[in-house]
Amino acid sequence: EYMEKTAGKEYTTVKKQTSGRLRRYMNIMGQIFFYAGLSLELFYVILDKSAYSIPSEGILFRITFVLFVLKVLCTKYNKKEWIIIAAFSALGVVSYLSCGRNDVLRIVVMCAAFVGMDLMKVLKYVFYFTLAGCLVLVFLSVTGIYGEVSLTQVFRKGVSTRYIFGMGHPNALHCMFFVLVSLAMYLYFNSLNWWKLLLLFAANMVLFLFTDSKTGMLVTTFMIMMAVVMVYT
Numbered sequence: 001e002y003m004e005k006t007a008g009k010e011y012t013t014v015k016k017q018t019s020g021r022l023r024r025y026m027n028i029m030g031q032i033f034f035y036a037g038l039s040l041e042l043f044y045v046i047l048d049k050s051a052y053s054i055p056s057e058g059i060l061f062r063i064t065f066v067l068f069v070l071k072v073l074c075t076k077y078n079k080k081e082w083i084i085i086a087a088f089s090a091l092g093v094v095s096y097l098s099c100g101r102n103d104v105l106r107i108v109v110m111c112a113a114f115v116g117m118d119l120m121k122v123l124k125y126v127f128y129f130t131l132a133g134c135l136v137l138v139f140l141s142v143t144g145i146y147g148e149v150s151l152t153q154v155f156r157k158g159v160s161t162r163y164i165f166g167m168g169h170p171n172a173l174h175c176m177f178f179v180l181v182s183l184a185m186y187l188y189f190n191s192l193n194w195w196k197l198l199l200l201f202a203a204n205m206v207l208f209l210f211t212d213s214k215t216g217m218l219v220t221t222f223m224i225m226m227a228v229v230m231v232y233t
Contacts, residue, residue, distance in 0.1 A: 023076070026074045026075075027074065027116065029070075029074050030070075030071045030074030030075055030116065031071075031117070033067045033068070033070040033071040033074065033113075034067070034068070034071040034113050034114075034117060035125070036067050037063075037064040037065075037067030037068045037071065037110075037113070038122070038125070038126070039129065040060060040063060040064045040067070041064050041110075042126060042129045042130060042133070043133070044057065044060055044061075044064075045130065045133075046130070046133035046134070046136075046137065049134075049137065049167050049168060049172050049176060050137050050146075050147060050166060050167065050168060051146070051147045051148065051166065051168050061102070061106060064106070065102070065105075065106055065109060068106075068109045068110050068112075068113040069109055071113040072085070072109060072112050072113055075112075075113070075115050075116050076116075077112075077115065081112075081115065085108070085112045088104075088108040089105060089108050089109070091104060091108070092104040092105025092106075092107075092108045092109075093105060120187065123183065123186070123187060124187055126183065127180065127183045127184060127187060130176070130179070130180060130183075131180055134167075134176055134180070137165065137166035137167060138165045138166055140166055141164075141165050141166030142165065142166075146166070147164075147165075147166030147167075147168075148164060148166070149163060149164070149165060149166075150162060150163045150164060151163075151164055151169070151170065155212070160212070162210070162211055162212050162213075163210035163211060164211075165210075170210075170211035170212060170213050171211070171213045171215070171216060173207070173210075173211050173213070173216075174207060174208070174211045174213035174215075174216025174217065174220070175213075175216055177203075177204070177207055177216065177220065178216055178219055178220045178223065181200055181204070181220055181223065181224070182223055185200075185223070185224075185227050189227075189230075189231075192227060192231050193231070197224055197227060197228055197231070200224050201221065201224050204217060204220045204221060204224065205217070
């Protein structure tokens with residue numbers, strides 16, 4: 001009887017250890033799938049802002065969708081979370097059947113894949129990946145390797161020259177600047193001070209001289225001013 005109890009305890013211990021190792025392995029694989037999918041999504045954003053035309057973006061989206069699904073399968077959810085995922089996935093299926101676009105379903109799966117991830121770490125990865133991609137586009141354009149530095153065509157004031165630095169359109173360039181500034185201020189809000197905010201404001205004005213993007217300049221200015229209010233009140 002004593003030997004049976006001892007063997008039972010040892011079996012339970014081994015089972016828990018095996019389960020723990022399996023869970024750690026699943027977590028590692030899930031993170032690999034997640035960052036692979038996220039990297040492809042970000043890579044598409046950079047390509048979309050460049051002069052390159054993606055011939056079959058549907059294939060890329062299917063790959064990222066599968067990667068995020070694999071991350072979901074590697075993640076442990078409770079019953080309530082599974083119900084929420086199933087409900088919004090059903091909404092995504094209805095959306096796809098109604099209009100032929102799978103955006104909703106892709107977003108639902110991507111959000112579900114975020115469970116168990118370090119959000120700030122992921123957002124920093126998004127920031128630096130996007131920043132690096134934009135700088136590469138700028139470098140390729142100014143060196144003449146790929147992409148145009150400026151566009152001379154009919155804009156709202158007639159024929160004029162506006163700079164794009166490889167981004168395809170001046171509004172796209174200022175839009176990416178707005179995205180990067182917004183994300184940077186969110187990630188490093190606690191270290192913001194007057195001279196950093198002033199530097200961002202000056203950079204926004206300088207970029208406006210190149211892009212002449214009024215909307216991009218105004219929304220970025222508004223974002224910076226709201227940051228000033230939040231920092232100093």
